[in-house]
Amino acid sequence: MSGRLYGVGVGPGDPELLTLKATRILKETPVVAYPTGEDGDAMALAIAGPHLSPGVIRLPLPLTFDPRASNDDAYDSAAEAIAGHLRQGRDVAVLCLGDPFLFGSFLYLFARLAGRVEIEVVPGITSLTACAALAGRPLAARGDSLVVLPATRDEDDLMRLLLVCDAAVIIKVGRHLAKVRRVLDNLALTDQAVCVERAGLDGQRVVPLAELEDDKMSYFAMILVHRRGRAWA
Amino acid sequence: MSGRLYGVGVGPGDPELLTLKATRILKETPVVAYPTGEDGDAMALAIAGPHLSPGVIRLPLPLTFDPRASNDDAYDSAAEAIAGHLRQGRDVAVLCLGDPFLFGSFLYLFARLAGRVEIEVVPGITSLTACAALAGRPLAARGDSLVVLPATRDEDDLMRLLLVCDAAVIIKVGRHLAKVRRVLDNLALTDQAVCVERAGLDGQRVVPLAELEDDKMSYFAMILVHRRGRAWA
Numbered sequence: 442m443s444g445r446l447y448g449v450g451v452g453p454g455d456p457e458l459l460t461l462k463a464t465r466i467l468k469e470t471p472v473v474a475y476p477t478g479e480d481g482d483a484m485a486l487a488i489a490g491p492h493l494s495p496g497v498i499r500l501p502l503p504l505t506f507d508p509r510a511s512n513d514d515a516y517d518s519a520a521e522a523i524a525g526h527l528r529q530g531r532d533v534a535v536l537c538l539g540d541p542f543l544f545g546s547f548l549y550l551f552a553r554l555a556g557r558v559e560i561e562v563v564p565g566i567t568s569l570t571a572c573a574a575l576a577g578r579p580l581a582a583r584g585d586s587l588v589v590l591p592a593t594r595d596e597d598d599l600m601r602l603l604l605v606c607d608a609a610v611i612i613k614v615g616r617h618l619a620k621v622r623r624v625l626d627n628l629a630l631t632d633q634a635v636c637v638e639r640a641g642l643d644g645q646r647v648v649p650l651a652e653l654e655d656d657k658m659s660y661f662a663m664i665l666v667h668r669r670g671r672a673w674a
Numbered sequence: 675m676s677g678r679l680y681g682v683g684v685g686p687g688d689p690e691l692l693t694l695k696a697t698r699i700l701k702e703t704p705v706v707a708y709p710t711g712e713d714g715d716a717m718a719l720a721i722a723g724p725h726l727s728p729g730v731i732r733l734p735l736p737l738t739f740d741p742r743a744s745n746d747d748a749y750d751s752a753a754e755a756i757a758g759h760l761r762q763g764r765d766v767a768v769l770c771l772g773d774p775f776l777f778g779s780f781l782y783l784f785a786r787l788a789g790r791v792e793i794e795v796v797p798g799i800t801s802l803t804a805c806a807a808l809a810g811r812p813l814a815a816r817g818d819s820l821v822v823l824p825a826t827r828d829e830d831d832l833m834r835l836l837l838v839c840d841a842a843v844i845i846k847v848g849r850h851l852a853k854v855r856r857v858l859d860n861l862a863l864t865d866q867a868v869c870v871e872r873a874g875l876d877g878q879r880v881v882p883l884a885e886l887e888d889d890k891m892s893y894f895a896m897i898l899v900h901r902r903g904r905a906w907a
Contacts (some may be wrong), residue, residue, distance in 0.1 A: 460693055511868065562810070564806075568820065574795035577795070585824070
């Protein structure tokens with residue numbers, strides 16, 4: 442008899458954006474795994490912490506955010522530790538910021554364990570919709586096409602994708618801000634774009650791209666853009 | 675002194691996918707508005723019902739789903755009824771399936787009331803991530819571009835958009851299934867596509883597109899496709 446692995450979306454930051462299903466599963470699950478930074482900081486754990494069962498076994502998963510280093514070994518050992526608990530019949534919940542299946546860190550464990558163990562994914566509020574809500578900017582309506590686009594793509598890719606869509610959410614802006622700005626300028630979309638940083642967290646802000654003076658943003662920053670400007674209002 | 679309008683995302687159908695924030699706001703809000711079909715059926719109300727305050731004032735918003743008819747008059751009167759409550763200092767929550775700012779029915783009221791009243795949007799779990807979770811299919815990872823694409827677009831549009839993206843969620847499939855099938859066939863993407871219907875509701879199902887024998891699907895059906903097939907597993 443073996444346990445079930447839950448990939449639990451905990452939303453973008455605001456602890457009130459947890460779902461009832463996530464809180465129920467966290468209460469019932471004897472083992473919880475969560476990514477931590479090198480400083481031990483664990484945002485997903487901070488969000489979910491109040492809902493964990495008192496005797497829960499904790500599996501921190503220390504990750505590096507140095508782009509030159511790999512987390513493959515860390516994910517390999519975490520997957521084996523999780524598989525060990527599952528073999529002994531203990532369910533395991535892996536906490537994941539946002540939604541596990543939309544650019545979630547859970548995907549690195551899913552890639553290692555899918556097909557080997559029973560997995561259930563609990564959807565979470567995505568940072569896309571949280572940022573749109575904070576900015577008061579609808580993402581898409583009626584027949585709109587909407588592209589979600591990592592700013593890590595090269596300039597030609599960004600241009601090609603933004604050309605064909607009605608609306609876009611450009612994620613992972615970070616140090617790619619200058620490139621994104623050039624592309625949006627070339628497409629005459631700068632005035633239709635707004636930057637959102639740290640939605641639901643301390644220091645959250647919403648700034649029209651045309652007024653943003655920074656030359657970089659945080660990794661979790663995103664830019665919302667709609668061809669028709671502020672759609673629907 | 676005037677009330678605040680909340681656009682409350684109630685998620686795609688499973689009542690456990692409500693957020694803690696949605697349940698708190700519903701408990702505290704004296705007036706709740708929700709769309710109903712011509713038969714009086716109100717799915718958003720069925721999801722949120724258990725969390726409404728006992729004396730809540732209900733504003734049903736009867737909509738037609740006949741594509742030849744317009745709901746403009748219904749939204750106009752609903753907006754005025756809501757504005758009336760707000761002017762008298764009563765907060766109003768409008769229930770919306772999925773997320774209010776991602777193809778949500780709330781947008782029709784937002785278009786009429788934004789700028790005139792104070793509005794807060796409470797993000798909801800989207801049907802996109804709920805369908806992906808049910809199907810066990812990650813939507814996008816790392817540098818993937820993901821397009822959300824209404825099947826109502828014409829065939830050339832669908833082709834052009836699917837050509838440039840790594841992954842797609844084709845929504846509102848309904849009676850457009852044959853057209854979507856032709857486009858995916860032409861792009862050799864049929865084997866990488868899966869259909870998801872009624873995620874989290876009675877009668878939910880997940881079928882690979884290549885095995886689907888129907889010639890139409892429900893309006894709420896969607897097709898998930900990823901250029902690399904079943905990504906990450």
